[in-house]
Amino acid sequence: MAKVQMGPGTCIYPMPTLLVGANVDGKPNFMTVAWGNIANAEPPMTAVAIRANRHTRIGIEQNKTFSVNIPSADLVKEADYCGIASGARVDKVQACRFTVFYGKLGTAPMIEQCPINLECRVQHSLELGSHTLYIGRIEEVHASSDCLTEGRLDLDKVKPFAFMEEPSPAYYTLGELQGKAFSVGREIKSREQSD
């Protein structure tokens, strides 16, 4: 298969659609982030990349806390809006009609309408160029009770959605099941040759 060199670029897919929250001068603000994921298991940590000029970044630096909120597909307009409006100019919480709550950290605002909320305390930050990578220890996970099945998170109810940039930037829910993890690959074991 022929390969084409595209030059250095930011191509990882799929990406999540996340709303990162912080209190800026005591007032909650949220921004949309696609560049975030888990960074560590024990203890649980997340890593999110925030562009230097973002209003939310001021609040992360002020409090050394932030939140990661996972919107469901019925919040796609709000999630998109938080990526195109700036908290320096407008009150996004008011415009989106978000209900904000706080947890044990006290300064990491969270969105009640989002089914999953992570409360994070900044553990490390790396200035990488255009972005700061914040590594936050996840101190608590809050989940909406109607997104649980037998006490566990049920992603069929959460309905998180992905952000994809190509061919044109858009949001997608998840589609067809391709296979069970830690299972569908087992048939390749028959092809193994011991080293």
Add this chain to the structure above:
Amino acid sequence: MAKVQMGPGTCIYPMPTLLVGANVDGKPNFMTVAWGNIANAEPPMTAVAIRANRHTRIGIEQNKTFSVNIPSADLVKEADYCGIASGARVDKVQACRFTVFYGKLGTAPMIEQCPINLECRVQHSLELGSHTLYIGRIEEVHASSDCLTEGRLDLDKVKPFAFMEEPSPAYYTLGELQGKAFSVGREIKSREQSD
């Protein structure tokens, strides 16, 4: 909406399914990683979390280079296999029938069958506990020519897939379009009140 405290946990969704490659003692090995994303735009960087005992990690430390390969849905068995087998015991390249190629870094093995391949040089590494977070500068992106439309990546052709843990761990392709990004949220602007 009632919220339930789940305790600290690793809950970010959706996550990508990635194959991270490194040469261990000169031999290519690949592992499946869901905890990876972009960390910086200018210059392009990625961050991937690798558990301490993983065989691939030895190769990253030896060469300070690695690759991130994005499999398409027709490689779901191979992607799952690379997460359940260890390169310390078996030759995953042989078992998966991968064709390996190298780019400008020389030591970051890439999988020809994967439509997108990122060649990365380790810029930072953070020991966070159970995992090391490797921040790699993306030196080149290789794309399969049949996954381009008019010279640009076309994710409808790439068919990347997500990894979801709940209710049970599984892989999913992307589904329905929920809205165009930087567009669908504009209607909320009418609700703005200037601060």
